[in-house]
Amino acid sequence: MSAAALETRALSMSFGALRVANAIDFRLEPGARHALIGPNGAGKTTFVNLVTGALHPSDGQIYLEGSDVTALPQAQRVKRGLVRTFQITALFRGLSVLENVTLAVGERLGTASDLLRPSGRRRAVIEEAFALLERLGIADEALRPVRELAYGRQRLVEIAVALGLRPKVLLLDEPAAGVPSSETGTIIDMIEQLPAEIALLIIEHDMDLVFRLARRITVLVQGAVLVEGAPEAIAADPRVRQVYLGERERA
Amino acid sequence: MTAEAATHVTAASVVDAFARRHRFHWAEALPWIVAIGAFFVFPDYLALGAQILATILFGLSLDLILGYAGIVTLGHAACFGTGAYVAGLLAAHGWGEPVSGLLIAALAAALVGFVSGAVVLRTQGLTLLMLTLVVATMLYEAANKANTITGGADGLSGMDVWPVLGFHFDLYGQTAYWYCLVTLFLCWLIARCIVHSPFGRSLTGIRENERRMHAIGSPVFWRRLTIYTIAAALAGISGALISQTTQFVGLGVLSFDRSGAILIMLILGGVGWLYGAFIGVPLYMIMQDRFAAVDPVYWYFWIGLILVLVVVFAPSGAYGLGDRLARALRRRA
Numbered sequence: 001m002s003a004a005a006l007e008t009r010a011l012s013m014s015f016g017a018l019r020v021a022n023a024i025d026f027r028l029e030p031g032a033r034h035a036l037i038g039p040n041g042a043g044k045t046t047f048v049n050l051v052t053g054a055l056h057p058s059d060g061q062i063y064l065e066g067s068d069v070t071a072l073p074q075a076q077r078v079k080r081g082l083v084r085t086f087q088i089t090a091l092f093r094g095l096s097v098l099e100n101v102t103l104a105v106g107e108r109l110g111t112a113s114d115l116l117r118p119s120g121r122r123r124a125v126i127e128e129a130f131a132l133l134e135r136l137g138i139a140d141e142a143l144r145p146v147r148e149l150a151y152g153r154q155r156l157v158e159i160a161v162a163l164g165l166r167p168k169v170l171l172l173d174e175p176a177a178g179v180p181s182s183e184t185g186t187i188i189d190m191i192e193q194l195p196a197e198i199a200l201l202i203i204e205h206d207m208d209l210v211f212r213l214a215r216r217i218t219v220l221v222q223g224a225v226l227v228e229g230a231p232e233a234i235a236a237d238p239r240v241r242q243v244y245l246g247e248r249e250r251a
Numbered sequence: 252m253t254a255e256a257a258t259h260v261t262a263a264s265v266v267d268a269f270a271r272r273h274r275f276h277w278a279e280a281l282p283w284i285v286a287i288g289a290f291f292v293f294p295d296y297l298a299l300g301a302q303i304l305a306t307i308l309f310g311l312s313l314d315l316i317l318g319y320a321g322i323v324t325l326g327h328a329a330c331f332g333t334g335a336y337v338a339g340l341l342a343a344h345g346w347g348e349p350v351s352g353l354l355i356a357a358l359a360a361a362l363v364g365f366v367s368g369a370v371v372l373r374t375q376g377l378t379l380l381m382l383t384l385v386v387a388t389m390l391y392e393a394a395n396k397a398n399t400i401t402g403g404a405d406g407l408s409g410m411d412v413w414p415v416l417g418f419h420f421d422l423y424g425q426t427a428y429w430y431c432l433v434t435l436f437l438c439w440l441i442a443r444c445i446v447h448s449p450f451g452r453s454l455t456g457i458r459e460n461e462r463r464m465h466a467i468g469s470p471v472f473w474r475r476l477t478i479y480t481i482a483a484a485l486a487g488i489s490g491a492l493i494s495q496t497t498q499f500v501g502l503g504v505l506s507f508d509r510s511g512a513i514l515i516m517l518i519l520g521g522v523g524w525l526y527g528a529f530i531g532v533p534l535y536m537i538m539q540d541r542f543a544a545v546d547p548v549y550w551y552f553w554i555g556l557i558l559v560l561v562v563v564f565a566p567s568g569a570y571g572l573g574d575r576l577a578r579a580l581r582r583r584a
Contacts, residue, residue, distance in 0.1 A: 052466065078468030090466070092459035098265055103456045104467040112453045112469065115477075118273035119449040126269050130262045142260050143268055165467060 003066030005030045005199035006051065006082070006169045011060035013050055020046045021057065022224040028169060028199050035202045035214035039243060043223040044203045045087060048171050052084050053077050064169065078107075081168030085158045087177050087203070093147040097138060097157050100146055101129035104164030132160050136190060152183035156190065169199045176206050188212055211235070219243075273447035282529045286432055290425075297424035298496075303536050304431035305492035308438055310517045310528025312485035317514075318523030319446055320478050321458030322372070323380055325510050326387030327486055329367065330360040332505030334487025336394065339407045339500035347413040353434065353491045360487020361480050363390070368479035372472060384507065391505040406501035410494070420496065427496035434492060438485050439525075445481065446525060454478055458523075519561060521570025530569045 006028040013021040020043045028034055038044050049055040051062055053074035061070045069077050092100050105125050106112040119125075133139040136156045141149055146157055155175060162170060175191060176184045188209055194200065204210050210217065211231055218228040221243050227234065234240055289300055309331055316322045334356035341352050371382040394401045401407055418426045445451045457464050457471055464471050494500045503509060512535070520531025538557065542550035565572045 054462075054465065074465045075468045075470050078466065084466055086463070086466070090460055090463045092456050092463065094459055095455065098269075099452065102269075103453060103464075103469075106449050106453070107468045112449045113474075115445055115448050115450045117449075118444075118447045119452045120269040120272045120447070122449065123266055125449075126266050127262050130265050134262075140260050142265050161463070161467065 002030070004028055004063065005032065005065060006201070007063040008051065009061045009063070011047075011050060011057050011062065013046065013055065013057045013059075020223050021050060021060075022222070023060065024220075024223075024225055026218065026225065028201055030199055031196050032199045032201070033213055033215045034200065035204060035210045035217045036220060037204065037207075037210060037217060038220035038226075042220045044220055045173060046223070047220065048084055048173050048203060051171065052082060078165060081166070082171075083162045083165045083167035083169070084171040085162045085173055085175060087173040089151070089154045089158050089178075091146045091154060091157055091161065094145055096143050097133065097146055097149065097160075098126070098129055098142040100157055101132055101160050101164045102126055104161045105129045105132075108165050129160075129164060132163055136160050136163075137186075152179045152186065155179055155187060159187075159190065163194075167198055169201070170194070172200065172202045172204075174204055174206075175202065176204065176209055184209060279526075282526070283436065290428055290432075294423065297428045299536070299540060301424050301427040301431045301496050302493065303533050304428070304435050305489050305496070306513070306516070306536060307528045307532045308431075308435045308492065309486055309489040309513050310520070310532045311435075311439060311442055311525070312482040312489065313513055313517050314522060314525060314527055315442055315445065315478055315482045315485070317517065318525075318527065319451060319458060320454045320475055321461075322475060322479065324383040325380055325507070325514070326367075326383035326385070327482075327513060328505050328507070328509035329383075329387040329390050330364050330483035330486035331490040331509060331513075332387075332390060332394070333363045333490065334360040335490030335494040335500050335504040336401060336407065337487070338491030339410055339494040340400070342410040342412045342495065342498075343407060345411075347411045349412055349415045349430070349495050352412075352495060353488050356491035357484040357487045360490070361484035363487075364483020365476065365480045368476045368483070372475050372479060384510075387505060387507065387510055391502065391507075394502055394505055401500075401502075404502055406499055407494075408499060410498045410500075412495050412498055420498075424496070431492050431496065434488065438488060442485070443525060445478075450474070450477070515558060517568075519558070519568050521568035524570050527568060527570060534569075 004027040008024055008026045011021055011024040012019070024047065036044055036047065046055065050057050053072065057070065061068055063069065064077065064080055064082055069080065092103065102125050103112070105128050106122070109125060111122055111125060130139065130142060133142050136159065138153055138156050138160070141153060146154060149157065159175065172191070176187050179187060184206065191213055202210065202213060214231055217231055217234040219226040219234060219240050226243065227237055227240060286304065290297065293300065313327050316324060337359040338352045338356040341355060346352065367386045371379055371386065374382060395403055412420060415426060415430050420426045453464070453469055453474055456469070457474060461471060490504055516531040516535040517527050518531065519534055520527030520529065538554060539550065542553045546553065561568065
């Protein structure tokens with residue numbers, strides 16, 4: 001068996017008596033299009049925080065391309081290609097769209113620790129960031145402060161910042177959260193066009209988005225994996241219907 | 252112009268827009284023209300002028316950590332006072348050469364910044380605020396106790412500062428004024444270079460959204476510690492300038508008053524645009540000088556009153572006022 005892009009073994013975490021992650025075994029294959037779903041409070045965002053290193057597990061291991069990264073700080077995991085986006089847009093709101101992306105590109109290329117040469121002279125960094133904005137169709141807004149953008153466009157910047165880091169594994173935490181349904185399509189199209197070699201894990205509530213994008217689905221309930229399988233199997237699974245899909249059951 | 256740019260944004264145009272950001276703007280010459288002009292217009296106030304210039308440097312160093320990295324500190328006097336005492340002790344013990352004194356003071360203050368920063372920058376918010384205060388208070392008490400070295404509450408006297416590059420320090424404060432002005436100018440160039448560098452932009456990123464900086468792989472702690480150390484060195488130079496030009500060091504250089512006052516001065520001028528100190532410090536110190544002359548007992552009341560007005564009506568300081576004015580003018584046009 002080849003190494004998974006991302007793998008967790010018996011990943012656990014408790015806040016006092018509350019177990020928010022309960023021995024989660026999870027594999028994300030290279031190039032995967034995998035969705036993680038579950039009702040509110042199932043521990044999806046906790047899982048993302050554990051995997052990226054924002055939280056430390058009380059037990060279990062995390063492997064990135066086969067090597068144990070459980071003890072690595074967040075920044076080191078990012079350098080190895082593990083990148084996330086945020087459910088609630090987490091951008092540099094006062095800075096321009098382009099600057100948001102140049103910060104990420106600069107960190108990846110290691111130019112961000114330079115104290116001497118003006119950032120405005122780093123052509124390669126600026127051009128790469130701008131090319132990303134063109135790809136996502138937000139180049140026209142490059143010089144506007146992020147806070148002036150419509151929310152749907154901010155979600156695209158959110159993804160642009162992540163892509164500036166050239167991820168191998170990309171965790172999209174509710175990419176369409178807060179976006180009007182008329183604009184969800186743009187975000188889905190954009191995710192579909194992501195390079196195939198990026199292993200994608202999508203944490204999402206929007207079932208249209210999940211069933212359009214995912215080729216594999218994991219259902220998380222009360223901090224533990226309830227079931228994992230192909231979308232059709234998940235949609236047909238009675239337990240999943242009961243805990244999650246409920247009245248929104250698909251025909 | 253923005254409407255035009257919005258329809259025609261190309262790679263070349265954004266590269267150009269970014270390249271323009273760090274170019275010198277004519278308005279940046281204003282503080283220096285005013286400072287040089289003041290030398291000729293107010294020959295009787297050069298001693299005060301030198302103090303103002305040195306304090307601007309203190310405010311500038313605070314702006315680097317507060318305005319750019321978003322680190323709120325109530326103990327910046329720790330670095331200022333360290334610089335002041337180190338320069339003072341050197342001059343009192345037979346090494347009165349001022350320029351090397353400045354550099355040694357900068358190193359000592361940087362060391363204080365690095366060591367204390369390595370501890371306090373692991374915390375955030377109120378804890379950080381309290382710890383910065385604690386560091387300054389500890390140094391204050393240490394200087395108070397070590398009265399055989401520092402002179403304690405009586406202050407350090409017996410400093411003998413040698414001529415700076417051949418110019419004797421005169422009674423009118425002419426040499427002191429130029430010495431402070433040139434030092435401030437060089438330090439400003441360094442600060443300006445830092446804030447426009449990719450490192451400086453990443454500090455702004457930390458201020459805007461620290462969580463995201465972690466998520467894009469930025470070593471946030473080290474970035475903060477680096478700027479904290481640099482700002483400490485600049486504050487140390489500022490303290491050294493004051494002790495060398497007044498030939499005296501008192502415990503006040505390490506006091507809470509000193510940390511608090513510089514924060515107020517910077518807020519008056521506006522935080523996070525590099526020029527807040529150039530406006531706030533002269534404003535505060537000239538007000539203080541004038542109020543104290545008119546009303547020697549209650550002058551602090553008047554300063555307090557003005558501060559309340561500023562916080563209520565111009566919360567971003569002089570910078571915010573200027574910005575609002577510029578916008579209003581643009582709307583008219």
